[in-house]
Amino acid sequence: MSDVASYSPRTAAWARRRRSFSDGISRLRKDRVAMIGLVVLVGFVIMALIAPWMSPRGGLSAVDSINNPTWHPPSRDFPLGTDHLGRSVAAQFVWGSRVSLLVGFAATVLTITIGSLVGISAGFFGGWTDAVLMRLTDWFLVIPFLPLAIVLAAVLDRSIWNIILVIGVTSWPSTARLIRAQVLTVKTRLYVDRARALGASRPHIVARHILPNVAPLILASVTLAVPIAILTETTLAFLGLADPTQNSWGKTLEEAFGAGAIGRNAWWYHFPAGLGIVAVVLAFTLFGRGLEEILDPRLREEGARR
Amino acid sequence: MSRRLIGVGLMAGVLFLGTAVPAVSAQGSTPDDGDRVTLTIGLLQDLSSPNVTVGYLVSDFEVWNLQYASLTDKAAADFETVPGLAESWVASGDGLTYTYTLREGLQWSDGEPLTADDVAYTINRSRDEEWANHYSTVQNLDAVAIDDRTVEITSSVPDPKLPTMDVYIVPEHIYADLSVDELASYDGLDGVASGQYSLTSWRSGQDWTMTKNPNWYGRDNGIDQIVYRVFTNGDAMVAALQAGEIDAAHEVPRSALERLQGDANIETISGEQGSFTELAMNGGAGGIGDGHPALQDLVVREAIAHAIDRQVLFDRVALGTGSVGSVMVPSADPVWTPTLAADETFNFDPARANAMLDEAGYLDTDGDGIREMPDGSDPLNFRYVERSESEPAPAIREFVTQWLSDIGIGTEVQVMDDDQLYEASIAGEYDLFVWAWTPFVDPDPQLSYFTCDQLTTNVDEPGNNDANWCDPKYDELYQQQKVELDRDKRIEIVHEMVKYFHDNATYVVLLEDGDPQAYRTDRFEGWLRQPADTGPVLFSNSSPTYANLTAIEGGSGGGGGLSTGALIVIIVAGLVVIGGIALGVTRSRKTADDRE
Numbered sequence: 001m002s003d004v005a006s007y008s009p010r011t012a013a014w015a016r017r018r019r020s021f022s023d024g025i026s027r028l029r030k031d032r033v034a035m036i037g038l039v040v041l042v043g044f045v046i047m048a049l050i051a052p053w054m055s056p057r058g059g060l061s062a063v064d065s066i067n068n069p070t071w072h073p074p075s076r077d078f079p080l081g082t083d084h085l086g087r088s089v090a091a092q093f094v095w096g097s098r099v100s101l102l103v104g105f106a107a108t109v110l111t112i113t114i115g116s117l118v119g120i121s122a123g124f125f126g127g128w129t130d131a132v133l134m135r136l137t138d139w140f141l142v143i144p145f146l147p148l149a150i151v152l153a154a155v156l157d158r159s160i161w162n163i164i165l166v167i168g169v170t171s172w173p174s175t176a177r178l179i180r181a182q183v184l185t186v187k188t189r190l191y192v193d194r195a196r197a198l199g200a201s202r203p204h205i206v207a208r209h210i211l212p213n214v215a216p217l218i219l220a221s222v223t224l225a226v227p228i229a230i231l232t233e234t235t236l237a238f239l240g241l242a243d244p245t246q247n248s249w250g251k252t253l254e255e256a257f258g259a260g261a262i263g264r265n266a267w268w269y270h271f272p273a274g275l276g277i278v279a280v281v282l283a284f285t286l287f288g289r290g291l292e293e294i295l296d297p298r299l300r301e302e303g304a305r306r
Numbered sequence: 307m308s309r310r311l312i313g314v315g316l317m318a319g320v321l322f323l324g325t326a327v328p329a330v331s332a333q334g335s336t337p338d339d340g341d342r343v344t345l346t347i348g349l350l351q352d353l354s355s356p357n358v359t360v361g362y363l364v365s366d367f368e369v370w371n372l373q374y375a376s377l378t379d380k381a382a383a384d385f386e387t388v389p390g391l392a393e394s395w396v397a398s399g400d401g402l403t404y405t406y407t408l409r410e411g412l413q414w415s416d417g418e419p420l421t422a423d424d425v426a427y428t429i430n431r432s433r434d435e436e437w438a439n440h441y442s443t444v445q446n447l448d449a450v451a452i453d454d455r456t457v458e459i460t461s462s463v464p465d466p467k468l469p470t471m472d473v474y475i476v477p478e479h480i481y482a483d484l485s486v487d488e489l490a491s492y493d494g495l496d497g498v499a500s501g502q503y504s505l506t507s508w509r510s511g512q513d514w515t516m517t518k519n520p521n522w523y524g525r526d527n528g529i530d531q532i533v534y535r536v537f538t539n540g541d542a543m544v545a546a547l548q549a550g551e552i553d554a555a556h557e558v559p560r561s562a563l564e565r566l567q568g569d570a571n572i573e574t575i576s577g578e579q580g581s582f583t584e585l586a587m588n589g590g591a592g593g594i595g596d597g598h599p600a601l602q603d604l605v606v607r608e609a610i611a612h613a614i615d616r617q618v619l620f621d622r623v624a625l626g627t628g629s630v631g632s633v634m635v636p637s638a639d640p641v642w643t644p645t646l647a648a649d650e651t652f653n654f655d656p657a658r659a660n661a662m663l664d665e666a667g668y669l670d671t672d673g674d675g676i677r678e679m680p681d682g683s684d685p686l687n688f689r690y691v692e693r694s695e696s697e698p699a700p701a702i703r704e705f706v707t708q709w710l711s712d713i714g715i716g717t718e719v720q721v722m723d724d725d726q727l728y729e730a731s732i733a734g735e736y737d738l739f740v741w742a743w744t745p746f747v748d749p750d751p752q753l754s755y756f757t758c759d760q761l762t763t764n765v766d767e768p769g770n771n772d773a774n775w776c777d778p779k780y781d782e783l784y785q786q787q788k789v790e791l792d793r794d795k796r797i798e799i800v801h802e803m804v805k806y807f808h809d810n811a812t813y814v815v816l817l818e819d820g821d822p823q824a825y826r827t828d829r830f831e832g833w834l835r836q837p838a839d840t841g842p843v844l845f846s847n848s849s850p851t852y853a854n855l856t857a858i859e860g861g862s863g864g865g866g867g868l869s870t871g872a873l874i875v876i877i878v879a880g881l882v883v884i885g886g887i888a889l890g891v892t893r894s895r896k897t898a899d900d901r902e
Contacts, residue, residue, distance in 0.1 A: 062704035063712075066618055071561075084561060085622055085701055158721060240694060244703065244719050255700060260561040262874050263541040 024294045034290020040283035044276075048097045059091030060247055074268050081268035084259040092252050093272045099248035100230050100280065103164055107229035110168025112222050115175025120214065122176070123183025124206060134180070140173040149232060153241035160243050167232045175221050179214055186213045216295030223288030227281035234277055249273035342530040343857050345830060347844060348543040348552040351695065352536050353514060354724065356505050357494035358474050359437045363724065364744055364845050365534070371849035372503040372516055372532075374474035375523070377406055377425060377457075382850035383838040385639060385747045387470045391425070391500065391523070392457075395469045401791065402462075404469045408455040414477050415499040415519040422451035424500075427478040429459065429471075435486055438770065442754045443472050464789045466796055467748050475500055502852060503532060512536055527855050529830075540697060542875050547572065547824055554825035554833075556844045559697055560625040563822055571828040576627040576820035577835065577842020579638040581744040583631065583698075584813040585614070585706060588737050591812075592761045592774040595734020600679060600686050605666040607811035609659040611652035613709045619816050623701045628820030633808045635818060636749035636800060638837070638847050644801035652811065659713045670714055677714040687716040688737035691730065694721050702740055702816065731772035732762040741772075742819060747847055749800050750788060756807060757781050773812045780806055821845070830855045 028034055047054065058064040068086030072078055080089035122133040149170045156162040186192065192209050200208075236242050237250025244251070256262070256270035355361040358370055379390035392406035412420035429449040432440035446462045461468060477498045484492055497504045502524060503516035516532045535552060537543035540559035547555045548569060558566065558574065566574050587607050588597030600606045620630040632651060636642050667680030676685045690707060692699040707717045717738070722730065730736050745752040754760060758776035760769035783803045790796040807813070821842050825833055832854040836846035843851045 061708055062622070062701065063618075063708040066622065070622070085704060158719070240721070244692075244700065244721060245707070257539065257541070257878075258697065258700065260541050260544075260559045262878060263544055263559075263562055263565065265874075 027294045028290060031290040031293075034287050037283040037286030037288075037290065040279055041287060044097055044280050044283070045101065047094060048101045051094045051098055055088070055091040055094045057091075057095070059088040060095055062087060071264065071266055073266075080272050081266070083255070083261075083266075083269050089252075089269055089272060092247055093249075093276060095247045096249040096252055096273060097276060097280075099160065099246050100233060100250070100277070103160065103167070103233040103248070104226045104230035104280075104284075106164045107167035107171070107233070108222055108225045110164060111172045111225050111229065112175055112218060114168065114172040115221070116179055116214075116218055118172065118176040119179025120183055120206065120210065123180040124187060124202075124210060130180075133176070137173045137176050140170070141177075145170055146232075146235065149236060150239060150241060153236050158241065158243045160246050163233055163236055163242050166236070167229045171225065171228060171232070175218075175225065178221060179217060182214045182217050183210055186210055220288060220292035220295050223284055223291055227284040227288075230277065230281055230284075249277050343528055345529050345532045345554075345852075345855065346552045347532065347534050347554050347556065348537050348546055349534060349556040349845075350537055350540065350543065350697070351557070352511055353508060355494060356508060356514075357489075357492050358439060358476060359432075359435075359489055359492075360494075362438070362728065368534075368845050368849055369505050369514070369516070370474050371501070372852060373499045373501050373505055374476060375500040375502075376473055376475060377471040378469060380470075380747060380836075380848040380850070382834045382836045382848075382854070385837060385847065390471075391420070391475060392471075397469065401464060401468075403458060403460045405452070405456060405458045406469075406471075408457070409523050410455070412500070412523060413521040414479075415497070415504050415521055416477075417521070418477065418479055418498075419454070420475075420477075420500055421454045422457040423454075424478045425449060425457045425475055426451040427482070428475045429473055431481070432473065435489075436767070438768070440473050442751045443467065464791050466787075466789070466791050466793070467750060470748065472746065472748070502527075506531075525853050527832075527853055528857055529852075529855060532852070539875075544824075545875050547826065550826065550829070553829050554823065554844055556821070556823055556842075557697065558822040558824045560627055560822055563625075563627075563824075566824050571826055572824050573827050573833070574822065574824045575835065575843065577823050577844075577846065578628060578818075578820045578840045579744060579837070579842060579847060580635040580640070580643075581628075581742055581819040581821060582635045582815050583702070583740065583742040583817040583819055584634070584815050585610075586731070586736075586739050586741065586773055586813055587811065588734055588774050589810070589812050590734070590774055592734060592758070592771060592776040594761055594763060595736070595774055597734060597774060598686070598688055598737045599684065600668065601688070601737060603666065604811060605662055606668065606686070608652060609662045609713060610710065610715070611811045611814045612655045612659040612662070613713045613715075614652075614706060614814055614816070615654040615709065616816060617654070619702065619705060622705070623698050624817050624819070627822055629818045631815035631817045633804050633815055634752070634813055635743075635745055635815075636752040636804060637745050638747050638841075641797060642749045642800050642804075644804050646805070646808070650805070651808075652814070656709070656712050663713060668714075675711070675714065676716040685716065686714065687718060689720055690717040691720045691722055691727055691736050691739035693727055693741060694723050696740075699740060706740070706816075728772075732768050732770065733765070734762075734774040739772075740816070753784055753787070753800065753803055756812070757784050775807075775810070775812045777806075777810070828858065830857055832856050 062085040065082070065086040065088070068078070068082050068088070070082060070084055070086045072082040074081045078088050078090065080093060083089055083092070118133050118137060122130040149166050152166045152170070153163065156166065187210065192205060195205055195209055233242065233248060234250035234253065237248050238254045238257070240254055242248060242251060252273040253270055256266070261269040349365065351363060351365045353361065353365050353369065354363045355366060356369055358374065376390045377392045378387045380386065381388050391408055391412060393409045395404050395406040397404050408422060408425070414420050426449040429444050429447055433444040433447060446465060447459055448462070449457055449459045451457050459468070459471070477496070477500070480496050480498055481489070495505065495508065497506050499519040499522070502519060502522045504519050506515050506517045508514040513533055513535045518530050537546070540557070540562065543552070543555050544558060544562045544566065546552045547566070563574050566572050587601050587610060588595060589607060590597045590602040616631045620626070632646055633643065663677060668677040668686060670677045671682055672678065676687060678685050688710070690703065692703050703719060707719065710717055727739060727741065731739055731741070743752065755770040756773055756775050757771070758781055760771035761774070761776055762769045762771065780803060783799055783806070787796050787799040787803065790799060823842050823844055825843060833843045834851040834854045835841040835843050836848065836850055
């Protein structure tokens with residue numbers, strides 16, 4: 001009887017959530033491709049976090065490298081060789097992961113925040129709000145993304161925060177559309193109608209019924225927005241629009257290109273950064289797809305997959 | 307007459323696709339392209355303006371050198387004054403008046419006769435309207451056309467530059483119709499030339515074409531047109547040169563020189579004509595702009611000069627081209643540049659720099675590694691501007707910013723294109739910037755830039771004084787050398803000026819630049835260096851190389867085959883495109899299949 005006494009809608013909901021969470025984890029565990037993505041990701045995040053211990057910052061300094069050979073291929077002293085100023089490419093790779101991941105995550109937070117706010121408001125309130133917000137979204141969607149980002153980056157001062165801002169304000173529209181669509185379906189479900197009939201306020205409905213139901217989708221789009229943000233940061237840095245004092249992988253590529261590494265066949269200069277970007281983006285995409293399949297029931301087709 | 311030296315574009319990626327892809331087309335694979343013999347030159351700098359009253363870049367001067375003949379020309383070997391439009395001249399007894407006799411039958415490229423009136427018109431108008439590129443030459447001159455072939459030029463003061471006349475003679479029948487305001491915004495594309503070639507088309511950021519002027523007085527070199535192709539990446543330009551799509555290249559990346567030296571059909575040179583790269587410090591003596599107050603203190607500027615290891619910049623950035631920076635170079639002729647003794651220069655000594663700043667009261671009171679003003683206010687955080695078009699700029703910045711940080715000075719790096727930096731620099735709206743000058747033969751123009759007269763106090767009348775420097779002693783010396791007819795005495799005065807300018811640490815000369823150039827030897831012969839043995843073949847002081855070239859019969863160059871370099875460049879370009887498409891697809895797919 002005590003079980004019955006402690007039984008409430010809240011505990012039931014939590015029990016259900018716990019169940020579906022552990023269910024999701026075990027599904028994810030079985031998804032080997034997603035797990036590979038996760039492992040690679042965790043590896044890069046750890047590398048970014050322990051960069052100061054892995055490679056002293058002096059390795060990035062041209063002044064501290066004046067006694068190093070220039071254009072030196074990988075060797076015991078320089079595991080990834082040296083660049084045109086004698087700086088260690090390995091140090092640039094390790095430190096570059098910091099900026100690339102930071103920009104990737106921070107820009108994604110911005111993208112998802114704007115996208116979710118716009119998407120939920122448009123979907124939930126409908127009517128005029130929806131029309132106005134969706135036209136704005138359409139407007140952002142039809143502007144060619146890269147030129148807009150380039151123009152914004154060129155107009156603003158070159159700093160890492162402005163790059164984050166540029167990526168954030170240019171890449172939210174698809175998230176907004178996605179979330180609006182989900183809100184529209186959730187909104188028409190019976191329990192939302194019941195809650196409304198019981199007199200629940202709008203904030204209550206949004207917070208307790210809509211948000212939990214679109215949260216998985218938001219999470220999935222986070223994992224897919226990060227690689228786009230990282231690629232965009234790389235592109236902008238490669239075009240010389242990023243903060244020139246921040247070592248990112250895009251900047252390494254730009255410097256390698258500008259210093260003539262390609263013409264010299266100094267592959268060790270540009271390959272690590274390029275492969276780093278490919279690996280992180282791929283890992284995010286693999287993990288993100290896996291997560292999306294678990295969180296989005298429509299993509300869940302048992303046995304049909306792999 | 308400013309003459310700025312420019313490097314590589316960093317906006318590479320975007321524009322690069324535009325230049326790299328045509329590089330593999332069959333364009334210009336032989337010098338004899340159909341009926342027209344074309345000389346193709348690759349470079350990294352666009353024109354700023356073909357308008358002779360407006361432009362200021364080295365590339366602009368190359369256009370004018372070809373399009374506009376001067377009364378006198380300069381010998382390729384040693385800059386000696388030789389006949390140009392004028393075939394001869396005589397000086398009056400007092401040395402103030404020169405009478406020039408023009409060649410017979412001179413014509414503009416459009417068939418109009420070129421007479422003494424055109425000459426007098428150009429000189430008088432550029433004096434009256436103070437055309438930036440002529441003014442230091444014509445300031446005290448008055449020209450009178452005696453008859454069609456005789457022009458008399460009188461100077462109000464003794465003028466050591468005469469009889470040399472560095473004035474681009476422009477067609478009166480075109481320019482007379484342009485008012486002062488119209489001239490300021492004139493595009494300069496009339497195509498009427500008194501020189502060897504006329505500019506017939508200019509596609510900004512891509513290329514410009516100069517077409518032979520059949521009416522030019524000099525030697526017919528048999529080359530119908532010269533195409534200048536603007537590259538945004540040095541590697542792409544080198545690949546095009548190796549593939550034979552261009553015949554010569556200006557500002558070849560230093561890292562590629564070694565590779566080109568292995569090519570039997572390509573000659574590489576490091577052309578020296580007095581160019582230098584400076585770190586300019588806004589000393590504020592000119593009283594314009596918004597420079598940091600600390601830089602007005604000579605001690606701070608001296609400390610910065612002591613913090614910079616110019617030998618390292620020479621070894622690591624210039625890769626041994628040119629020479630170690632020392633003082634502002636006023637002329638392409640080294641006789642005008644003083645050699646400083648070791649104890650007269652700001653040697654690399656960070657400990658001393660730190661001690662100087664400590665003593666002067668610039669202490670780091672809040673412990674953030676950056677010094678503050680003696681009264682504890684403003685930290686010594688300086689804006690550091692570099693050019694987006696410069697190939698060595700990023701490497702220079704890596705070194706200089708750290709050296710500054712080693713003496714407790716912070717930097718905030720800003721990247722500007724040439725037009726932005728030009729405007730900021732002449733307005734004094736900077737703390738530090740890195741740019742370069744290429745001087746003329748006579749030291750007067752380069753020295754004139756730092757006189758009080760050249761300060762830009764009114765944006766409609768820009769001057770060249772980008773150092774925000776104004777000093778009565780310097781101005782007085784400038785006026786003295788301007789009228790000193792004894793060459794040795796004048797050299798002495800110029801040396802004193804250059805030393806004085808150096809001692810005031812307004813410019814820290816980082817490098818004396820050698821311009822790496824490369825040309826194919828299998829298509830054209832007769833490439834001339836100016837001055838002989840050490841100078842550049844292209845973009846030299848009076849561009850004598852073009853009249854001396856001859857196409858080699860049957861010279862086809864590397865033509866068809868693609869070099870490895872070109873191939874890699876294409877592959878990279880392809881990857882960028884594929885990456886872009888993939889990005890687009892990911893984005894659009896996400897929106898498409900996740901929508902309900």
